Amino acid sequence: MLTKNNPKKIVLHTVWYIFAVLLLIYFLLPFYALISRACMTLEEVSSIPAPLYPSGICWENFVTGFRIEGTVNFALALWNSAYIMFLRVIGTVCSSFICAFALSRIRFRGRNILFSAGMLTIMLPGIVTMIPLFTMYSRIGFLNTHLPLWVPTLFGGGMMPIFLEMQFIKSIPKGVDEAAMLDGANYLQIAFLIILPMVMPVLIYQAVNAAIGSWNDFMGPLTYISTAYPEKYTFPLAFFVQFKNASTPQQKQPQVQAAMSLVMMIPTFALFCFFHQQMINGVSLGGALKG
């Protein structure tokens, strides 16, 4: 039997910790590269050889980013991203909850067909529907506006959130609904007054997920907002347009790119700080459900 101070165990633990720290250094390398780059001055970046670490913190990079001359306006892009994110979170959470409730609690005819049809769309490559959606948006005047980015979330908010919420709702005993029914409550009241408070944790997870997904969305804005409308850019699109075509450090300003990267990452990491437990549980739940 292994005792607490068994030498073999101590050696094993030490090896484990050394390995864990080495892995940690590896996984945090991107952060080091990003943060150190954001702290460098243009002289440091363009000197040969370039330094591995900055000599100080160059706060100016953040200011420069927001004051770039030309078509891209990062402050405006930040605002655009923020309000689109707000609308998408509301749309996704509300519509996915109401659909998940109907599919898991109301025994209406045809619900299985609707559910299966929805599940099939999960593996559908987005590019297949994107081309006709583009022409459709063009006809109804949605192109070069923010509407294609958030209006679709009002329609169910995607099948993955609905599926996850359904699993949660199914774990609540049906007797709760039936008792409320006898007391004269209708389905809408049951959904919002009884079920909603009980599935709050999963809704918070969906809201955080939707927020991050919206904030980082790139393909949508890239497709539906043309370069003729720079005032409509979201932050990721503005970032891409600003930094894509440049080869020398003077043109590219990699230190400003890194500073703007950090700005883009603030909301995601703030949400992760507050909700990391829910997010990690949610990710493992998504896997466990398939198991």
Next chain:
Amino acid sequence: MKLSGSQKRQLRTDLWGWALASPLLLGLLIFTMYPLVTSFVYSFFDVNMIRPMENFGLQNYQAIFTGDYSADFFHSLKVTAVYSAIQVPLGLVLGYALAMFLNAACKGRGTFLILYYLPTLIPAVVSGALWGDMMNQQYGFFNVLFHDVMGFDKIEFQSAKNLMASYIWMTTFNLGGGSIIWLSGLRGIDTVYYEAATLDGAGGFQKFVRITLPMSTPYIFYNLVMGIIGALQLFNQPYILTGGTGGDGNALKTLNMFIYETAFSGLRMGIAAAMAWVLCLLVAVLTGLTFLTNRWVYYADEE
């Protein structure tokens, strides 16, 4: 016609159900079914934004398989196939190994898990740009470290020959994301099995092969299916890493990128729709095959 009480009740239930589920129904009709059918129709016509659909026929499929677009199409198909064939198994094996490592009974493993998860939170737009920065020939982190500090030869990370390998290496920073799913699987294995095996005199390796591996096959299966679906549709990171071009020698122009370029830069939407349907079929066939050959997956609760 007179309805009995129970029929009336069922009708009311139907009405309520369809009313509350109507966002999903409308969403599927407007944003999935209609575009799906339309893109199938598009694939048989010449389509662009200026003129309406014209010239019904198989010319788009002919163009991508034998005509003008075939060279680029097969190149992108190869890029996607090579990426998927390497990245999916590599991600599975390394992610699983990482989860096994984190499953050790050592204090602080939860903190390590959270810290390893952090790189997956970097948005694709940032990581695409960041990896381009880290692999830069002149000032990039890796070349400064390897060449200027350690004295090795400079590595052309972004040359046509190396770009794919560099990119696949970069994806290893995201291993922590999959590990969370693996870990919840490993922790779900009943310790009774291990205790029984210890009593029967099984060693660590035997326990791994006979218990841990079979019990985690549902998770391997899930990650495999999701990995295939994701890898075949790769777009964001390579697009940003290469500034939308596909990189030196188009070494990282995935099928999804080529379809996108054909549709929205070239405005040859009929050809793009045809290619999108080929991609769709590819995803369906590969996931279908994975499901058909899933006899190696062990479901404990089915017995």
